[in-house]
Amino acid sequence: MAKAFTHGTADVKKQPGFAVIAAICIAVLYLPLMIIATYSFNAASNIGAAWKGFTIDWYASALQNREFYDAAILSIGLAFAAMVISTVLATAAALGTTRGKRWRGQTAAFVTLTTPLVIPEIVTGISLLAFFAAVAALIDINFGLGKLLIAHVTFCIPFAYLPIKARLEGMDETLENAAADLYATRWQTFRYVTLPLVVPGISSGAALAFIVSFDDFTITQLIAGPGETTLPLYIYTRIRRALTPEINAMCTLLLMISFIFIILSFAISKRRSQ
Amino acid sequence: MTEFQSSATSGSAVDMLGIVKDFDTFRAVDDVTLKIQPNEFFTLLGPSGCGKTTLLRLMAGFETPTTGSILLGTKDISRLPPNHRPINTVFQSYALFPHMTVAENIGFGLKMLGRSRSEIKVTVDEMLRLVRLEGRGDSLVTRLSGGQQQRVALARGLAPRPQILLLDEPLSALDLKLRQSMQIELKRLQAETGITFVFVTHDQEEALTMSDRIAVMNAGKVLQVGSSRDIYEHPADRFVAGFIGETNFLQGDLEAVDGMSGTVRLKNGVRVSAGLSEEAPRHGAITIVIRPEHIEITDVGAAGSIAATVATVVYFGTDTHIHTHLADGTPVIIRQQNRRDGSRAPQTNALIGLVLPLGASQVLRD
Numbered sequence: 066m067a068k069a070f071t072h073g074t075a076d077v078k079k080q081p082g083f084a085v086i087a088a089i090c091i092a093v094l095y096l097p098l099m100i101i102a103t104y105s106f107n108a109a110s111n112i113g114a115a116w117k118g119f120t121i122d123w124y125a126s127a128l129q130n131r132e133f134y135d136a137a138i139l140s141i142g143l144a145f146a147a148m149v150i151s152t153v154l155a156t157a158a159a160l161g162t163t164r165g166k167r168w169r170g171q172t173a174a175f176v177t178l179t180t181p182l183v184i185p186e187i188v189t190g191i192s193l194l195a196f197f198a199a200v201a202a203l204i205d206i207n208f209g210l211g212k213l214l215i216a217h218v219t220f221c222i223p224f225a226y227l228p229i230k231a232r233l234e235g236m237d238e239t240l241e242n243a244a245a246d247l248y249a250t251r252w253q254t255f256r257y258v259t260l261p262l263v264v265p266g267i268s269s270g271a272a273l274a275f276i277v278s279f280d281d282f283t284i285t286q287l288i289a290g291p292g293e294t295t296l297p298l299y300i301y302t303r304i305r306r307a308l309t310p311e312i313n314a315m316c317t318l319l320l321m322i323s324f325i326f327i328i329l330s331f332a333i334s335k336r337r338s339q
Numbered sequence: 340m341t342e343f344q345s346s347a348t349s350g351s352a353v354d355m356l357g358i359v360k361d362f363d364t365f366r367a368v369d370d371v372t373l374k375i376q377p378n379e380f381f382t383l384l385g386p387s388g389c390g391k392t393t394l395l396r397l398m399a400g401f402e403t404p405t406t407g408s409i410l411l412g413t414k415d416i417s418r419l420p421p422n423h424r425p426i427n428t429v430f431q432s433y434a435l436f437p438h439m440t441v442a443e444n445i446g447f448g449l450k451m452l453g454r455s456r457s458e459i460k461v462t463v464d465e466m467l468r469l470v471r472l473e474g475r476g477d478s479l480v481t482r483l484s485g486g487q488q489q490r491v492a493l494a495r496g497l498a499p500r501p502q503i504l505l506l507d508e509p510l511s512a513l514d515l516k517l518r519q520s521m522q523i524e525l526k527r528l529q530a531e532t533g534i535t536f537v538f539v540t541h542d543q544e545e546a547l548t549m550s551d552r553i554a555v556m557n558a559g560k561v562l563q564v565g566s567s568r569d570i571y572e573h574p575a576d577r578f579v580a581g582f583i584g585e586t587n588f589l590q591g592d593l594e595a596v597d598g599m600s601g602t603v604r605l606k607n608g609v610r611v612s613a614g615l616s617e618e619a620p621r622h623g624a625i626t627i628v629i630r631p632e633h634i635e636i637t638d639v640g641a642a643g644s645i646a647a648t649v650a651t652v653v654y655f656g657t658d659t660h661i662h663t664h665l666a667d668g669t670p671v672i673i674r675q676q677n678r679r680d681g682s683r684a685p686q687t688n689a690l691i692g693l694v695l696p697l698g699a700s701q702v703l704r705d
């Protein structure tokens with residue numbers, strides 16, 4: 066009762082039709098995922114077949130599939146490296162755009178950092194492709210996987226940057242003043258005060274970066290060289306062959322990895338901010 | 340507590356010399372010169388926005404002066420970063436590190452100074468005792484009450500034994516009762532540690548009761564520096580007089596000057612003797628100021644008295660405030676202590692005589 070008054074606005078949950086709209090949204094979002102997950106346990110040998118009984122054979126065959134296994138390792142490794150590099154860069158960028166005196170071009174820097182979010186992936190992908198071709202024409206070095214890593218770091222940075230920046234902006238700068246007042250050098254202030262307090266932002270930024278890299282398809286498809294098959298690319302090539310529920314099992318595993326990361330980052334920020 | 344005695348032995352603890360601080364075109368601090376003595380409880384008093392915090396931030400090193408210099412002893416510290424100044428701050432918002440325990444907060448300065456673990460522990464325990472938080476060292480600061488957080492902030496500022504402790508309105512977030520007990524606590528801590536305190540407040544009563552000396556500020560300028568008694572009884576100008584306590588202003592002409600006092604002919608012809616500070620004018624039309632409790636009431640027409648009409652009489656328990664006005668309409672308030680032997684207070688609309696005793700009034704500077 067008192068709550069309704071203090072909020073001042075009508076409670077959206079009490080509006081007519083809210084329940085129906087919410088149910089439709091949830092169904093559209095999660096029903097397909099549930100069907101994929103459920104049918105990964107289907108004993109039928111065709112993806113579209115009716116329910117034939119419960120089995121975990123498809124998981125066994127997916128995990129024993131050498132190609133799937135290699136693709137998963139590549140994807141996890143790539144996503145992890147892209148996450149670490151982009152989070153470090155994003156943290157530095159967030160500090161530069163939220164701390165200290167305002168500088169000329171600060172807004173320009175912010176825009177530069179965040180516009181990749183709204184640039185169509187296909188455009189980013191093709192421009193990276195052209196860029197690497199130009200570089201290769203100039204200097205004769207085979208970057209190999211490095212190209213993929215650079216591409217992933219590029220589009221991961223804004224995702225890592227935004228939560229870290231939000232956290233820094235929400236943090237009282239007086240705390241950093243207090244540390245300096247108590248004889249901390251700039252580095253000590255960062256190490257003992259800023260960093261511990263900004264960890265929740267960093268962990269959500271890192272988790273986002275990991276997931277964005279882990280399930281990227283369009284850009285990776287354009288950049289990846291022969292043999293550099295990430296998990297999404299592998300699954301895509303698989304759908305063109307005979308479709309068995311093994312593909313469901315693979316998708317479900319992909320989904321699980323993403324979920325684990327989200328939950329992990331959520332737990333870290335929850336624990337840190339108490 | 341001898342180990343706490345401040346190391347400064349002679350001269351000022353801090354000298355602010357001709358400090359000006361501009362923010363773009365806005366002058367927040369305007370040519371301030373202050374000499375703060377060692378072991379002093381020094382207060383900056385002034386209304387909101389007058390530049391008190393800016394002055395503290397200049398001393399702490401969060402701002403650099405546009406012109407002027409800040410001396411600590413004989414050393415110019417104007418351009419040193421905060422971590423190189425032996426000056427600590429108690430922030431208005433406390434600014435305790437929320438991810439650390441009480442002990443970690445208090446020990447932070449010593450840790451940054453590279454002191455040994457055992458020394459930090461000894462000092463932290465000592466500080467906890469000093470601010471009466473024994474046994475709370477392992478609590479998270481976020482679990483403490485406002486008054487306890489305040490004390491942690493104090494202990495954190497005192498632990499590295501700075502030469503100066505700056506306190507920016509440290510009591511303004513506390514309720515009245517807690518504030519009063521913390522005022523006493525602060526005085527005790529200052530006396531026990533021998534550290535110079537520079538205390539900021541906009542509460543004139545707090546300033547009067549706590550300070551050795553007060554600097555009254557307005558619009559970036561320091562208007563008067565002096566003991567509580569000086570400031571209260573001999574305000575230098577209209578702003579200081581009006582800002583601190585209730586007061587009366589009377590117009591007149593300065594007729595004769597005799598050293599530190601002068602004879603003033605008030606508008607209604609009555610002559611009074613008023614104090615003259617060095618900056619006060621020596622002739623012409625002037626304003627004198629007198630505190631309500633210094634005015635005496637007598638019968639109308641008594642020699643040397645000013646005739647006044649009583650407008651309202653307000654009873655306050657310990658004293659009574661009598662609002663009157665003179666023949667020309669000038670309002671005058673008189674405060675009388677209430678006595679046990681009944682009402683000596685005049686009635687509304689009564690005609691009374693006011694006497695300004697020798698030396699009770701002061702000629703203003705402006």
Ligand SMILES: Nc1ncnc2c1ncn2[C@@H]1O[C@H](COP(=O)(O)OP(=O)(O)OP(=O)(O)O)[C@@H](O)[C@H]1O
Binds near residue numbers: 387391393541
């Ligand atoms: N960084 C800044 N940039 C621009 N103006 C500033 C800055 N800091 C302070 N000021 C201005 O300087 C003036 C003095 O500010 P200051 O914070 O020193 O006042 P104060 O006396 O501490 O007031 P209060 O009692 O409200 O805390 C104010 O008008 C404020 O707007």
Ligand SMILES: [Mg+2]
Binds near residue numbers: 391392393507
């Ligand atoms: Mg202030």
